[in-house]
Amino acid sequence: MTAAHPAAAPAGLSPALTGRVVLWSVVALNVLIVETVFLTADPAKNAVLGFGKWLGLHLALVMILQLVLVARIGWLDRRIGMDRLTSWHRWTGFTLFWLVLLHPTFVLLGYAGEYNSTPLKEFKTLSGQLPVLLGMLAAGIVLVAAGLSVRVARRRLSYEAWHTVHLLLYVAIVFALIHQLTEVSTFTSSPLAEAYWWALWVFALGSLVVGRIVLPLVRNARHQFRVAAVVPEADNVVSVYVTGKHLDKLPARAGQFMIWRFLGHGRWWEANPFSLSAAPDGRTLRLTAKAVGTASARLRTVPVGTRVFAEGPYGAFTALSRTKPATLLIAGGVGITPIRALLEEATGPTTVLYRAATTEQAVLLGELRNLATSRGAQLHVLTGRTGAGTPPNTPFAPENLLALVPDITDRDVYVCGPAAMTDAVLRSLRALKVPAAQVHSERFSLAS
Numbered sequence: 001m002t003a004a005h006p007a008a009a010p011a012g013l014s015p016a017l018t019g020r021v022v023l024w025s026v027v028a029l030n031v032l033i034v035e036t037v038f039l040t041a042d043p044a045k046n047a048v049l050g051f052g053k054w055l056g057l058h059l060a061l062v063m064i065l066q067l068v069l070v071a072r073i074g075w076l077d078r079r080i081g082m083d084r085l086t087s088w089h090r091w092t093g094f095t096l097f098w099l100v101l102l103h104p105t106f107v108l109l110g111y112a113g114e115y116n117s118t119p120l121k122e123f124k125t126l127s128g129q130l131p132v133l134l135g136m137l138a139a140g141i142v143l144v145a146a147g148l149s150v151r152v153a154r155r156r157l158s159y160e161a162w163h164t165v166h167l168l169l170y171v172a173i174v175f176a177l178i179h180q181l182t183e184v185s186t187f188t189s190s191p192l193a194e195a196y197w198w199a200l201w202v203f204a205l206g207s208l209v210v211g212r213i214v215l216p217l218v219r220n221a222r223h224q225f226r227v228a229a230v231v232p233e234a235d236n237v238v239s240v241y242v243t244g245k246h247l248d249k250l251p252a253r254a255g256q257f258m259i260w261r262f263l264g265h266g267r268w269w270e271a272n273p274f275s276l277s278a279a280p281d282g283r284t285l286r287l288t289a290k291a292v293g294t295a296s297a298r299l300r301t302v303p304v305g306t307r308v309f310a311e312g313p314y315g316a317f318t319a320l321s322r323t324k325p326a327t328l329l330i331a332g333g334v335g336i337t338p339i340r341a342l343l344e345e346a347t348g349p350t351t352v353l354y355r356a357a358t359t360e361q362a363v364l365l366g367e368l369r370n371l372a373t374s375r376g377a378q379l380h381v382l383t384g385r386t387g388a389g390t391p392p393n394t395p396f397a398p399e400n401l402l403a404l405v406p407d408i409t410d411r412d413v414y415v416c417g418p419a420a421m422t423d424a425v426l427r428s429l430r431a432l433k434v435p436a437a438q439v440h441s442e443r444f445s446l447a448s
């Protein structure tokens with residue numbers, strides 16, 4: 001990318017905090033509106049049924065939030081990051097699970113009380129009505145998807161299998177919409193309330209369609225990405241260079257990632273996220289991938305000229321989050337990819353800590369050294385097995401971090417590496433009292 005980027009965010013709310021404040025204020029405002037409309041609407045036949053309806057409204061509201069969190073809205077993604085947004089989506093998903101159980105339970109109890117029958121009888125009667133049946137089917141799909149998202153179940157499924165089941169949730173949303181159109185009376189009490197409710201749905205579904213379908217299609221038609229070169233970096237690591245048209249107009253930044261699909265090479269439904277391992281220069285994009293499974297291993301044999309369908313760029317692991325003039329970049333293993341790109345854009349005092357088992361295994365080390373020299377940055381390669389030797393090798397223990405970077409509390413710290421390393425670094429940063437707003441991490445996993 002040719003445009004200059006600010007070295008650090010101006011004083012005031014950091015972009016990450018701004019994103020959070022805006023998102024959660026909008027959520028709070030909508031909760032308030034929904035409560036007001038509920039309280040001013042015609043009362044239900046009895047209190048239990050009323051509570052069931054109240055739960056149903058919140059269930060729909062949580063569904064809307066779920067869509068917004070994964071709609072890949074650029075403004076939110078650049079400030080909060082897709083990893084955090086998908087993690088919130090995951091946790092909100094469990095709220096959805098409980099609401100999906102409780103809403104029909106209270107509705108059935110309410111009707112049973114009203115008509116002096118049993119919840120089971122009411123279930124049989126109500127399931128004979130198509131809109132209610134669709135609501136029940138939607139609930140069933142949500143329960144299955146939530147069940148498969150529990151960590152134990154999720155680990156046993158391939159990413160693609162889990163994702164396919166997750167796609168069924170869109171069917172659940174259609175069923176839930178039909179259910180609401182015919183069953184929900186709260187918002188029909190006033191034309192304004194009704195307009196508000198459907199505007200919320202249009203916004204959520206519209207954002208999703210634009211963010212996940214329209215924008216990727218438009219970008220790929222415009223840029224026509226193609227593989228320009230494939231360069232092995234190590235036995236199990238390869239860099240893929242991608243060119244295309246008008247790449248200077250692609251709003252990509254160092255530290256971001258894209259979701260890549262190599263057309264005609266591998267299975268079309270497989271799309272994998274890889275960070276840009278060099279700052280975008282307006283002519284080429286580069287990703288560097290470690291072979292961990294079939295798709296990443298296959299990259300070594302992708303032919304030059306292969307058409308690429310790439311979604312993104314995404315992510316908040318960029319200089320936009322900077323709050324201080326000085327930076328500490330910490331990478332472990334293949335987590336060097338976004339760190340390498342960030343170093344290219346670094347301004348002000350910069351230190352890089354690169355953790356690898358041996359210097360031979362430290363991919364991109366040569367170019368990292370050159371970059372560090374040209375940008376006047378300090379580079380420390382931290383090798384050896386963690387815990388080995390006397391005293392034990394603990395490069396990211398608070399005292400060791402402080403010894404390497406004495407002014408660490410006055411820097412923005414970017415961390416990307418294996419989960420255990422990232423957790424250890426984040427713990428040490430907390431122990432050293434580095435303010436949370438200065439700590440930025442990228443995890444190579446979404447929705448986990």
Ligand SMILES: Cc1cc2nc3c(=O)[nH]c(=O)nc-3n(C[C@H](O)[C@H](O)[C@H](O)COP(=O)(O)OP(=O)(O)OC[C@H]3O[C@@H](n4cnc5c(N)ncnc54)[C@H](O)[C@@H]3O)c2cc1C
Pocket residue numbers: 158159257271272273274275276288289290291292293294295296297334337338443444445446
């Ligand atoms: C934001 C982000 C940036 C990344 N950047 C890099 C990078 O620069 N270099 C690098 O080597 N690796 C990177 N990864 C990891 C890389 O995406 C996975 O190693 C790769 O997708 C594995 O695919 P596979 O089919 O080879 O292996 P599999 O065995 O199929 O997958 C291994 C694991 O990778 C994850 N994964 C697979 N496909 C996807 C997907 N479509 N979306 C999310 N997660 C998926 C799942 O957790 C899965 O269990 C990044 C991951 C994320 C989320």
